[in-house]
Amino acid sequence: MEFNGDVYSCDHFVFPEYKLGNIYQKTLVEMMYGKEQEAFGAMKHNSLPQQCLNCPYEFACHGECPKNRFVLSEDGEPGLNYLCKGYYQFFDHVAPYMDFMKKEYLAERAPANVMEWARERRDK
Numbered sequence: 001m002e003f004n005g006d007v008y009s010c011d012h013f014v015f016p017e018y019k020l021g022n023i024y025q026k027t028l029v030e031m032m033y034g035k036e037q038e039a040f041g042a043m044k045h046n047s048l049p050q051q052c053l054n055c056p057y058e059f060a061c062h063g064e065c066p067k068n069r070f071v072l073s074e075d076g077e078p079g080l081n082y083l084c085k086g087y088y089q090f091f092d093h094v095a096p097y098m099d100f101m102k103k104e105y106l107a108e109r110a111p112a113n114v115m116e117w118a119r120e121r122r123d124k
C-alpha cells in the first residue's frame with residue numbers, strides 16, 4: 001500500500017497495470033480476492049520457462065520473484081530467474097535433510113532427529 005492508500009499486487013510491481021484499487025474505495029479483502037490479484041498470482045506460474053517447469057525443485061522455488069526473472073534459461077528461453085543457480089544449489093543441498101525430517105514427522109518422531117543424522121553423515 002502506498003502513502004495515498006493505493007494498493008498494488010506486490011511491492012515490486014508498483015505500476016499502473018498492477019494497481020488493485022485504493023483503500024478509500026475498496027476493502028483490502030476485496031482487493032486481495034479480486035480478479036486482478038488472482039491473475040497476478042496465475043501469471044507467476046504461467047510465465048515460467050520450461051527449465052523451471054522441468055525443475056525438481058519448482059514445487060518449492062516457483063521460479064522465485066518475477067522481478068528477478070530476466071536471464072535466459074539453459075535452452076535460451078527468456079524469463080529465468082538470475083538467482084536460479086544459487087537457489088538450485090540450496091534446494092539440492094537441503095533436500096536430503098528435508099526428506100529425513102518429513103520421514104521422521106510422518107513416523108511421529110521428532111524432526112529434530114535430523115541433527116544427529118546430519119552429524120552421522122558428516123562423520124562417515
Ligand code: SF4
Nearest residue numbers: 052055058061063084
Ligand atoms: S531452482 Fe531455478 S530452475 Fe528450479 S524453479 Fe527455481 S529458478 Fe526455476
